[in-house]
Amino acid sequence: MAEAILRMTGIGKEFPGVRALDGVDFRLLPGEVHALMGENGAGKSTLIKVLTGVYSIDSGEIELAGDRVAFAGPLEAQKAGISTVYQEVNLCRNLSVAENVFIGREPRKFGRIKWGEMRRRTTALLRQLDLPIDVSKPLSHYSLAIQQMVAIARAIDIDARVLILDEPTSSLDAGEVAQLFRVMRRLKEQGIAILFVSHFLDQIYEIADRMTILRNGRLVGEYVTAELPQVELVGKMIGRELAELERLDERPPARTSDPLVEATDLGGRVAPFSLTIHEGEVVGLAGLLGSGRTEIARLLFGADHAASGTLRIGGDQVTLRTPRGAMARGVAFCSENRREEGLVPELTVRENLILALQARRGWSRPVPRKKQDELVAKYIKALNIRPDNPEMLIRNLSGGNQQKVLLARWLILEPRLLILDEPTRGIDVGAKAEIQKLVVELSDGGMAVLFISAELDEVLRLSHKVAVLRDRRLVAELPNDDTLTTDVLMETIASGGAK
């Protein structure tokens, strides 16, 4: 086997109250794509931050091409040949593509920037990556995928030997992912070592040669991708059997009960639609991004105003003007944008959990501290929130655990209708299974759930019936019986419900 370009041995890193990395070994060979796998909170991000000098290490050592190194920051790591491209591209979108590749090291003559040469060299560089774009246009003119590839081009032109791609595919569509993978293969041929992080198992199996699995800050092992079946991989990542995931497939039939929510010709930023949600029923909303899923959720939560139609909740006709009004009627909405619309990152887990309850009581009646602690302890336990320290700042939690805190915030209110908008996006398999299980339990307990997700098999697994959206129009309502499959759903979305 070739000599490793990067070797990390016995890496340990501790944060107050958390042992983030514990004796982790990791090595990267030149010319390979190496996947770093693990649940949220397993230590992937910490390992990358340690490697790029964002964090210092408490124990262990890092060797780059045989030399022991310790970086004081991402810049030093970049100078040594380790470049990182993040999901959110760290470039200046107001500058041209060529400038983004060359800024800080522009070709000059007597201090005067040679724009022509800069554009020529960028064009040549991007052509190598099969990206024949106009490099004089601002970066903001191009899609996120192209922006990421420009970031990669900058990194390899600075002479990167190790390229770290942290969740680069989360916001890309299938065609863009294929293009990114072509570029990655090209770089691999040039002998660049690529460290790849992604939540999409299919992508890992398509592109990665080898993988390193972490769990709870410890090394599980290093594997050749082709020799490790997906089921075993998931098992190693979450450390328990897949049975829990499988069991969800047996969905009890929908209970017949009183309708909780009846929307009749309700319209606003979506075309008027009619939808009924019963108590204890999970209704899935399926459709592409921008098809109107979130708009329906916002209408039912009073965040948007209805322009037409009527809405009945629990038999009473209501006009929702504000989310407060909806909350008073037992509607809870867990937003898809957990960073911007959900979390208050500077507050602790406890404070975030209690937020909605406090809002409903009003500022003049604070929730007693004893009651807070009881509730928080109960939900941390019930939802298996890790680490189980209520006084930790929520921004220090992993994505999956943040999501659980948000869910708990609404569950404390004991809502009658829970709207979940993309609750499992960007979180790992283990947390995903836990959240899905929770949805089933809640609906079994009589809560109505409106479940929005881009992943059709997830919608299918959890829902009693599925409403299909296309172009801001509800085009079909399908009962989830044995005949409904993801293929049928996809066809319905594609055809717009026309038979």
Next chain:
Amino acid sequence: MKTLALPRQLPGRLPRNYLPVLVTGALFIAMFTAGGIRYEGFATGQIILNVFIDNAFLLVVAVGMTFVILTGGIDLSVGSVVALTTMIAASLLPSTPSFLVILLVLAIGGVLGAAMGAIIHYFEIQPFIVTLAGMFLARGLCYTIGTDSIPISDPTFTAIAQTRIDLAPELWISPTVLIALAVVLVATYTLHYTRLGRNVYAVGGNEQSALLMGLPVARTKIAVYTISGLCSALGGLLLSFYMLSGYGLHAVGMELDAIAAVVIGGTLLTGGSGYLLGTVLGVLVLGLIQTVISFEGTLSSWWTKIVIGLLLLVFILLQRLIVTTGVSRER
């Protein structure tokens, strides 16, 4: 080979960033034409040259302000630094050679700017607050020198004030216009053909990214406030040539005129987008409004402020529109 679909091209070859500059240019032409139709003796070249002559100091200050705003900052101290410069120059000139005075006030302006830039960057304090403090400091220093207007009778200064450079029959400019235009040219070159200039745009676009790309963010931010301080001092000198006096009440509220000129010139207050040409046009538009109102005769000069206020509002709305449609095009 399959490639990603390229985004839609804009009609024509001009980037959409130029749009606000074009609008300002069109506005200037429209105002000039309308004035020419309405008033006798308005549509002459000298009217435009007079706008330059009367606003040369504002132009220089606005150039410095453009650098600061391009990084996403703001400099409220410029008007006070202009006043301080006239005050120092007027009080020292009777006893000190004029070239020494000029070097001294430029140095004071630069050092003040650099100090504010360093405080803004290293203590991570909002530029608004730091330069507000600078504004009070400089204005206060004026009154420690003297509370009354001090006349300037230095031969060099009066010579510059009285020189007329004839361009053609019936067309002339003052030396201050040449100085201001030289500043504009040097600044344009700096912004577009030097690393410092490109770093200014990068820092304004996304400071965090600029840092991660290894750009000298600290040096850039301190540099723009130094440039603004230098420009304010130079603007103060030009004002001394124009007024031939130093006074603590000179240039009150001028920082706001400079900001208005930059914004009307199409530079985004959030940074990262804008051109010096726009700032020049912005100053011209502001100057022409005053000319139109003086031609009208019956209107009080406060109408200038009202028109500037309306224009600012329109331009900020226009920018908002461009930014939001730009975003919706991207995704």
